[in-house]
Amino acid sequence: MSGRGTAEPIAALSILDATLREDQPPSMSTLTLTIRPARPADAAAITAVHDAAWREAYRGVIPGAHLERMVQRRGPLWWKRAITRGSLVLVLDTGDRIAGYASMGRNRAAAVRAEGEIFELYLDPIHQGLGFGSRLFGAAKSELAERGLAGLVVWALADNDRACAFYGRRGGRIAARALEHFGTDLRERVAYVWP
Numbered sequence: 001m002s003g004r005g006t007a008e009p010i011a012a013l014s015i016l017d018a019t020l021r022e023d024q025p026p027s028m029s030t031l032t033l034t035i036r037p038a039r040p041a042d043a044a045a046i047t048a049v050h051d052a053a054w055r056e057a058y059r060g061v062i063p064g065a066h067l068e069r070m071v072q073r074r075g076p077l078w079w080k081r082a083i084t085r086g087s088l089v090l091v092l093d094t095g096d097r098i099a100g101y102a103s104m105g106r107n108r109a110a111a112v113r114a115e116g117e118i119f120e121l122y123l124d125p126i127h128q129g130l131g132f133g134s135r136l137f138g139a140a141k142s143e144l145a146e147r148g149l150a151g152l153v154v155w156a157l158a159d160n161d162r163a164c165a166f167y168g169r170r171g172g173r174i175a176a177r178a179l180e181h182f183g184t185d186l187r188e189r190v191a192y193v194w195p
């Protein structure tokens with residue numbers, strides 16, 4: 001992926017313990033984050049993030065049986081195959097675990113004028129709200145730009161308030177809306193675009 005050395009961190013954050021534990025005095029312990037291309041060996045860890053993030057984000061939004069099927073379809077083998085076949089997947093590596101992932105590529109929707117698309121951007125629930133999503137989003141955007149893809153689109157379910165607010169605050173402009181079928185249920189999807 002873009003020829004970058006996989007061992008070299010491209011993003012690092014130092015977070016005082018106080019950020020995570022407000023009842024404790026600050027200490028010097030730090031968390032180093034690396035955003036790097038996924039490796040086949042990450043498949044099980046990405047599966048765990050996908051599973052936890054999707055269940056947390058979509059419970060009550062996507063009908064339960066459909067959500068369960070969508071989660072079950074994406075096991076370690078699915079991810080391993082996707083990575084091995086060259087799908088663009090970035091992971092957020094905290095050193096001892098994978099805290100999030102983003103997948104991206106060429107825009108799939110002719111209705112939207114953007115060449116690049118972030119297909120998925122998911123953080124493990126316990127790592128949300130700490131600024132990591134913003135960093136992963138920035139890295140995915142750069143990855144697409146490095147590949148010469150001009151403009152970017154991300155689709156989010158309209159009922160996913162957190163994601164819609166996140167993309168809106170990152171400067172995304174709503175360019176299209178579409179309906180997605182979950183059996184007989186319909187949910188609205190919103191396309192956020194960046195030039």
Ligand SMILES: CC(C)(COP(=O)(O)OP(=O)(O)OC[C@H]1O[C@@H](n2cnc3c(N)ncnc32)[C@H](O)[C@@H]1OP(=O)(O)O)[C@@H](O)C(=O)NCCC(=O)NCCS
Nearest residue numbers: 057121122123128129130131132133134155156163166169
């Ligand atoms: C949506 C999602 C990717 C956003 O990632 P995130 O890491 O939670 O979001 P961030 O922390 O980067 O940004 C959210 C807020 O946290 C705050 N924040 C940023 N850095 C921070 C830090 N170091 N410490 C504490 N808070 C911080 C910011 O105020 C930011 O608000 P802003 O958007 O007004 O700047 C993530 O919440 C997620 O995975 N959600 C569930 C799955 C999902 O909906 N994915 C998108 C599908 S399309």
